[in-house]
Amino acid sequence: MGEHLTFIGSVTAQLVRAVPVTLLILAVSGVCATVLATGLTAMSVARSPLPRLIQRTWTFLFRGTPLILQIFMIYYGFAMVPWIRHGLLWAAFRDPVFCTCLAMTCCCSAYIAEIFRGALAAVPRGEIEAGRACGMTGFLLLRRVIAPSLIRIALPSYSNEIIMMTKSTSLASTITVLDITGVAQQVIAHSYRTLDVFCAAAALYLLINATLSTLLTALERRLDVDRAPTPLAPIPPTLEPLS
Template identity: 45%
Template sequence: MDFAFMQEAFLRLISGVPLTLNLAFTSIAFGAIFAMLLALMRMSNLKVFDWPAQAYVFVFRGTPLLVQIFLIYYGLGQFRPTLDALGLWGFFREPYWCAVLALTMNTAAYGSEIIRGGLQSVPHHQVEAARACGMSGFLLFRRITFPIAVRQALPAYGSEVILMVKATSLASVITMMEVTGLAAKMISQTFRAIEVFIVAGAIYLVLNFLITRIIMAIEWWLSPHLRRPPAIEPRLEAAHV
C-alpha cells in the first residue's frame, strides 16, 4: 500500500463529498414529501388513489435504480422535441436534475412503505383517547398520529437515508463528479484501483457513521419515555430516608 498516494487520493476525493451530500439530502427531502403522499394514498381505502400508489411502489421497488437513472437521463433524450415544446428540456438535459429525480422517485417508493408501516403501528387506544378529548381530523393527525408514526418509522427510515447516501455513487454513470465519479476518473489516470476505492469506501463509511449518530440522537430526542431516569446520589437517598 502506498500511503502517500492514498493521502493524495483522499484530498482529491473529499472534494466530491459536498455533491454527494447534496444529491442525497435533496432527493431525501423531496422523496419524503412524495412518500408521505403515497402512504396517505395507500391508506385512503379509495381504489382511485390506492391502485396508482401500489403500481408506483411496485415498479420503483422492483426495478434497479441504475436502470431508472438510465431511462430518465438517456431514455427521455429521445423525446427532446416534445420536452422542448413543454419547456422541460432544460431540466432533463442536466445530469444533476436527472440524478435527483431518479433518486427522489426511488426513495419515495421505499419511504412510502416505511411511513405507511409507521402510521399503521400507532396504537388504536391512543387515537381513541385523543378523540375522547375532542381531537379529530388534521389536529388528531398532527398532535397524535404523526409524531408517534415518526418515532416508530425513524429507525427504518434512517436505514433508507444511509442507503440513499450510498446510492448517490450511481450518479457517476451520468457524468456526475461526486466521490465515486472522482474515484473512477482518478483510476483511469493512475490505474491504481485498490488504493482509490479503499479511500472512497472509507469516505462513505465515515459519512454514514456520522449520519447514524445523528439519527440515533434524533431518536433519543423523540423518545423521552425510553430514557433512563437519573441515578439518585447515595447522600440524597439517605437524606430522603
C-alpha cells in the same frame, strides 16, 4: 513509502472535493422523497380506491426495478422526447444531477412510503381513539397524536433507508456526474492503484454514513419517551394557556 502516502493524500484531496456533489444529491433527493412519501402514505389510507391504486402501482414499479435502470430511463429516455428536447424542461433534463435526483426521489419515496405505512399500522389504535374521545379530528389528531407515534416507530427503518440512499447516490457516476464514486473511477482508470483509491473513497462514504446515523440515533433517543428521564420539576400551580 513516502510516495505512497503522497499518492493517497492527493487522491483523498481530489475525492473530498467531490463530497459536496454527493451530499447535494443526497439532500435534495432525501427531502423530496420524504415529502413525496408522506403524500403516498396519505394516498394509501384514502377512502376512494384510485389513490390507493396509484400508491400500490408506484411502489410496485419503483421497488421492483433497479434504480440504475430508472436513472437511464430518465436521462437517456427523456432526451429523445421532442417536446422535452425543445421545451423549457430541457435545461433540467439535460443535467445528470437533476436526473439522478428525480430518479432517486421516485424510487426512494416508494421505499419510505412503505416504512411510513408500516409505522402507521403500528400506531396503537387506543392512542387514536383516546384522541377522538377528547374531540380531536383530522389534522389536529394527525399532528398531535398520530405523527409523534408514527415518527418514533418509523425512525430506525427510516435511518436505514437514508444510509441506503447515500450508497445509491454513487449511481450518478454512471451518467457522467463526478461525485465521490465518479472521481474515484477516474483516478483508478489512469492510475490503476485500485485498492488505495477504493480505501480512500470507502472511508469517505463510511464517514458520511457514520455521521448520518449518529445524528439520526441521537434524534431517536430524544424522541424515545420510554427512556426519557422523568422531569423532576414540580408542575406549576397555574398552567400557561396553550398557544
